[in-house]
Amino acid sequence: MTTTSAPAKPRxxxxxxxxxxxxxxxxxxxxxxxxxxxxxxxxxxxxxxxLIVQQVMVVGTLAIxxxxxxxxxxxxxxxxxxxxxxxxxxxxxxxDNAVPAPLAILLGFIAAMAFGAANGLLVTRLKLPPxxxxxxxxxxxxxxxxxxxxxxxxxxxxxxxxxFGRTFTVGGDGGTKFTYGSxxxxxxxxxxxxxxxxxxxxxxxxxxxxxxEATRLAGINTQRLxxxxxxxxxxxxxxxxxxxxxxxxxxxxxxxxxxxxxSITAVVLGGTSLFGGRxxxxxxxxxxxxxxxxxxxxxxxxxxxxxxxxxxxxxxxLAVAVDQVTQRRAK
Amino acid sequence: MxxxxxxxxxxxxxxxxxxxxxxxxxxxxxxxGEIMAIIGDNGAGKSTLIKxxxxxxxxxxxxxLVNGNPVVFHSPIDARHYGIETVYQxxxxxxxxxxxxxMFLGREIRRPGVLGSVFxxxxxxxxxxxxxEYMSDLQFRIQSMQQAVETLSGGQRQGVAVARAAAFAExxxxxxxxTAALGVKESGMVLDLIxxxxxxxxxxxxxxxxxxxxxxxxxRIHIQRLGRRIAVIHPKxxxxxxxxxxxxGARDVHEEDKQAI
Ligand SMILES: Nc1ncnc2c1ncn2[C@@H]1O[C@H](COP(=O)(O)OP(=O)(O)OP(=O)(O)O)[C@@H](O)[C@H]1O
Ligand SMILES: [Mg+2]
Numbered sequence: 001m002t003t004t005s006a007p008a009k010p011r012x013x014x015x016x017x018x019x020x021x022x023x024x025x026x027x028x029x030x031x032x033x034x035x036x037x038x039x040x041x042x043x044x045x046x047x048x049x050x051l052i053v054q055q056v057m058v059v060g061t062l063a064i065x066x067x068x069x070x071x072x073x074x075x076x077x078x079x080x081x082x083x084x085x086x087x088x089x090x091x092x093x094x095x096d097n098a099v100p101a102p103l104a105i106l107l108g109f110i111a112a113m114a115f116g117a118a119n120g121l122l123v124t125r126l127k128l129p130p131x132x133x134x135x136x137x138x139x140x141x142x143x144x145x146x147x148x149x150x151x152x153x154x155x156x157x158x159x160x161x162x163x164f165g166r167t168f169t170v171g172g173d174g175g176t177k178f179t180y181g182s183x184x185x186x187x188x189x190x191x192x193x194x195x196x197x198x199x200x201x202x203x204x205x206x207x208x209x210x211x212x213e214a215t216r217l218a219g220i221n222t223q224r225l226x227x228x229x230x231x232x233x234x235x236x237x238x239x240x241x242x243x244x245x246x247x248x249x250x251x252x253x254x255x256x257x258x259x260x261x262x263s264i265t266a267v268v269l270g271g272t273s274l275f276g277g278r279x280x281x282x283x284x285x286x287x288x289x290x291x292x293x294x295x296x297x298x299x300x301x302x303x304x305x306x307x308x309x310x311x312x313x314x315x316x317x318l319a320v321a322v323d324q325v326t327q328r329r330a331k
Numbered sequence: 332m333x334x335x336x337x338x339x340x341x342x343x344x345x346x347x348x349x350x351x352x353x354x355x356x357x358x359x360x361x362x363x364g365e366i367m368a369i370i371g372d373n374g375a376g377k378s379t380l381i382k383x384x385x386x387x388x389x390x391x392x393x394x395x396l397v398n399g400n401p402v403v404f405h406s407p408i409d410a411r412h413y414g415i416e417t418v419y420q421x422x423x424x425x426x427x428x429x430x431x432x433x434m435f436l437g438r439e440i441r442r443p444g445v446l447g448s449v450f451x452x453x454x455x456x457x458x459x460x461x462x463x464e465y466m467s468d469l470q471f472r473i474q475s476m477q478q479a480v481e482t483l484s485g486g487q488r489q490g491v492a493v494a495r496a497a498a499f500a501e502x503x504x505x506x507x508x509x510t511a512a513l514g515v516k517e518s519g520m521v522l523d524l525i526x527x528x529x530x531x532x533x534x535x536x537x538x539x540x541x542x543x544x545x546x547x548x549x550x551r552i553h554i555q556r557l558g559r560r561i562a563v564i565h566p567k568x569x570x571x572x573x574x575x576x577x578x579x580g581a582r583d584v585h586e587e588d589k590q591a592i
Contacts, residue, residue: 198451198453199450199452199453200451203428204436210425211426213423214423214425216407217407217417218436219406219437220436277427
């Protein structure tokens with residue numbers, strides 16, 4: 001009797017490739033890149049690529065946390081404001097209270113994780129929809145940030161706070177400069193990728209978004225796992241706050257107001273399903289780069305920034321539409 | 332005559348959902364090596380009963396005993412510790428995960444050495460090998476163990492859920508309507524799996540609305556009505572129509588209907 005044997009090799013047909021949610025945006029990216037390259041000599045230069053990565057490092061890091069939450073079939077609208085509060089805290093306690101810089105940064109991370117824990121506890125204990133909880137938390141974190149300070153704080157005198165904005169050169173003299181922050185972001189993506197793919201916790205994050213009841217019945221403490229996910233996401237938002245200070249040299253209470261939608265855009269363009277349980281974190285990195293490249297290319301072409309918003313909006317809706325259609329077909 | 336100790340027993344279970352009393356003092360028992368079927372109308376509290384027995388819910392009152400010893404299940408993990416595995420009515424699989432991942436969800440195997448202890452890496456190879464063995468033990472055919480469960484037919488999915496329970500159960504396997512919504516051929520496949528589990532000596536609790544299946548497989552039949560056990564019968568002593576009549580309340584319950592208790 002035939003039974004199970006060696007794993008069958010996955011088949012790569014044209015259909016299955018086109019049905020992969022990341023492929024559409026990727027094709028759009030290639031086409032747009034050809035256009036940008038034909039319009040601007042600078043577009044394909046290494047230094048421009050380095051600039052793009054630097055520009056996406058904050059949103060990219062936020063999008064790691066966002067991906068984790070979305071994989072559990074949640075959504076996090078509060079991430080930009082958690083980042084804003086975290087960076088203000090790590091700047092203020094250093095400036096006003098003479099807390100040593102590393103400790104100040106750590107406090108910022110802890111605050112971000114506390115916001116995440118609050119999100120997670122509200123979602124699991126009170127069974128409130130993540131959309132509402134994090135929308136509320138968006139407002140709370142926004143208000144707390146503004147109550148704390150309304151002025152921008154210059155941080156260039158604290159080497160710790162701006163370390164990740166420093167650059168190193170690849171390719172000898174006259175080579176390309178990369179920031180340490182860009183490297184950190186890519187590293188964080190790979191860590192998240194590893195954990196999601198190779199560890200039990202990672203697979204359970206997928207399972208919980210896929211079928212929460214089955215995950216609970218499999219003996220997994222789903223409430224604890226969810227709170228953990230929101231907390232770890234908070235940590236990523238805190239790190240994004242530090243990267244933001246590094247990049248801009250200031251802690252700005254106005255920061256991050258659109259970051260929730262930008263990070264969701266990166267996640268969705270990267271092919272992660274808003275229904276949860278499906279997706280790949282490296283797709284999110286690609287998604288973040290896609291947004292960055294579009295913005296950058298359009299800027300180089302001298303297109304008004306309002307059109308960048310327009311195009312980003314179209315891209316997101318297209319990506320979500322592809323997700324909807326593939327999900328429906330799967331059922 | 333002293334009765335052997337039931338491997339799993341419930342006494343006087345009560346479970347209320349608001350105004351609905353799903354279990355109203357339900358008793359239950361299953362003996363070593365037997366297939367105990369549970370029949371009852373929709374809403375009789377069959378699923379609620381087995382959820383209490385598998386730790387998926389905590390009864391408001393009543394007692395659960397394993398080998399005669401009282402136990403308290405706070406979660407499905409507790410029941411699993413006693414070797415009780417369950418196939419739930421709605422299957423409880425994660426469709427986007429593959430077969431191996433589903434089988435090992437919640438009891439993943441880590442790599443040996445530092446990779447497992449420090450880096451927490453899964454031993455995917457070992458899980459694949461073991462899952463493949465379980466499936467071939469049950470002579471269950473499938474193309475690839477690494478395909479997502481959502482790509483499987485209804486019968487195959489059911490087979491995965493049954494195989495998972497069979498693989499890890501050391502004490503009792505509980506199945507809630509494992510053939511509901513399956514075609515004739517697919518039902519046959521699942522029934523074969525159930526027989527193979529029985530042949531290994533594991534007691535089975537089987538909930539089904541399908542009387543021919545019940546009468547074919549069961550050693551005893553527990554009849555549940557309005558949240559209570561009203562009778563336990565041997566299938567050889569009764570016709571299907573009689574069992575259904577007891578189940579629906581069309582026929583009064585006599586003393587002899589309880590003789591198999
Ligand atoms: N989570 C719940 N919340 C509220 N009421 C519930 C819940 N689960 C079950 N009930 C109620 O408890 C009663 C028993 O339900 P249960 O699912 O145990 O019946 P069943 O015998 O398995 O029925 P079926 O044959 O339809 O599967 C029903 O009246 C049902 O509506
Ligand atoms: Mg039921």
